Amino acid sequence: MKFYTLEEGKKLVKAARNSIELFLSTPNFKYSIIENTLPEFTQRHGVFVTLYIYQTHELRGCIGFIEGIEPINRLLPQAAISAATEDPRFNPVSKDELDELIIEVSILSEPTKLSGNPNDLIRQIKIGRDGLIINYGYSSGLLLPIVAVEEKWGPKEFLDNVCIKAGLPSHMWRMPGVSLSRFSTQVFREKEPKGEVEKVKLET
Secondary structure (H helix, E strand, O other): OOOOOHHHHHHHHHHHHHHHHHHHHOOOOOOHHHHOOOOOOOOOOEEEEEEEEOOOOOEEEEEEEOOOOOOHHHHHHHHHHHHHHOOOOOOOOOOOHHHHEEEEEEEEOOOEEEOOOHHHHHHHOOOOOOEEEEEEOOEEEEEOHHHHHHHOOOHHHHHHHHHHHOOOOOOHHHOOOOEEEEEOEEEEEEOOOOOOEEEOOOOO
16 A cells, blocks of 8 residues: 655645535536546545534545545545535535535555454454454445544444444344455544644554
8 A cells, every 4th residue: 555645645635625615616527627636646545535524523424435446536536525415324515514624535455354253353453553344245334443543442342333334233243254354544634624634643
């Protein structure tokens, strides 16, 4: 996985915000508008964009791509606009509301499979470093590493909650036939709406 600098992170966060602003205000918006401002970001990594309400830090939207099916400069605007307008848990973000939101961009490593008995799985997970993906039948769920940090979960609670995210019973990660993977992220976030961007440190 490529290591992104803070300066590169600033460009990604700015592009995510610009994507949403342009989509909400520009008729016939084209993704190439943003893609062309990020010519150096041709690496293929998964990417998620998360929106928070500045005053309360409540989640306002989060959508992305687990794998780099296209270069980041193409995936990022799609993830940003989807987080603002297509997250089924929330109403679409309005243009005026966007000025009250924090933008966060997470770049994902390639997922790696986890295996073993329940105790082995718990030992393999490090809070702050790992995000989790679960797949079982037609159900799937993902939680970014930052979620476990913010919720103060341990590895078992993290596993329970990724099951819940997938619409499965919380104990399902213990069952045969379940596919579990972990991944790491680099996270860049505005300190305030349209403000300075920081690299978020997750591991202690």
